[in-house]
Amino acid sequence: MAKLKIGVVPYMNAKPFIYGFQEKADKIDIVYGVPSALPQMLENDELDIILMPSIGYFRGAGYKIIPGSSIASNGLVESVKLFIKAPSINKIRTVALDKDSLTSCVLTKIILSKRHSLKPEYITLYDKRKIYNEYADAFLVIGDDAMKVREEGFTILDLGQEWYELVGLPFVYAVWVTKSESQLQGISELLIDAKKYGLKFVNEIADTEAERLKMGKNRCLWYLKESIKYNLGEQEIRGLKSFYDYALEIGEVREGVEIEFYNE
Known part of the structure; x- marks a missing residue:
């Protein structure tokens, strides 16, 4: 029997x-990818299941969401941040977006447009080490890197x-x-059981991640x-x-996309 191929992000949150x-x-x-x-990779049939960026689902076709789990936040997330070099938010003219990101790039545009009434130029951030240079007014960084800047x-x-202050969700x-x-x-049950198991061992995960990322264990534990x-x-x-x-309002997705769940 062929192995189940699961694609996940390489970050602590997964x-x-x-x-x-x-x-x-x-x-x-387990296959890691940004x-x-x-x-x-899913489109090419290299993987059976992936932890799909939300915007990737809305832009794709022929996909279904496996119910029960997500990576979400209800307020502070800590690992998706806009680092602003401009003297004030309303002075942002150029934003460099993390090349590893899909969903958070669109989220950045929504937040700057709808919450701060800004429409800056967007460019790609290829090397996160360069955020300390001033070639853009703001830099989107995601994942573990965002917690280490x-x-x-x-x-x-x-x-x-x-997002929470804009929408309340x-x-x-x-x-x-x-x-x-x-x-x-049995895929829904497999993934939900795995999540429950992982959350039981969150202390052990925090230990491992603290060592891997050279961060304090308490910070990792709080984050998780x-x-x-x-x-x-x-x-x-x-x-x-x-x-x-x-996303539809700002032209990042097409009309008529529904949230559809996978039924076994």
Whole structure:
């Protein structure tokens, strides 16, 4: 029987989803990829399931969301930040967007447009080390890197908090997705059980991640337990729909996309 190939982001926030899979290496292959790379890997049939960036789902076709889990925040997220070099937010003219990101690039545009009435020029941030240079007025950085930037000299916008203040709903960064025609018996239960298992061992995960990232364990533990939310309930789905509506308004997605769930 072929192994199940699961694509996930390499960041700390995904580790509770896959912690239990290390004991199932004979049945499951875990493949790591940045958010901007995973959708194409699913499209090319290199993977069976991916942790799909929300905007990737709305831009794609022939995908369904596996219910029960997401990577979300309900306020501060800590790992999706806009680092502002300009003297004030209203002086932002150029924004460099993290090349690894899809969803947070669109979120940045929504926040700056709808919350701060700004329409800057957007360019790509290829090398995160260059955010300390002043070639842009603001820099979007995502994932573990966003938690490790030296913040002196920047004004910081946490985009999870900015979204919550704009909409009053959780923001969903990624969801489990497979192709509509997939035949994956028991996949919803497998992923939900894995999440529950990982969250039971969040202390152990925090230990490992603190060592890997050279960060304090308490900060990792707070992030995994408080900042990141892992469910996909009614409020998260409302937040996801709201994100689609805003993305449509600014021309980032096509009309008529529905949220469809995978039924085994």
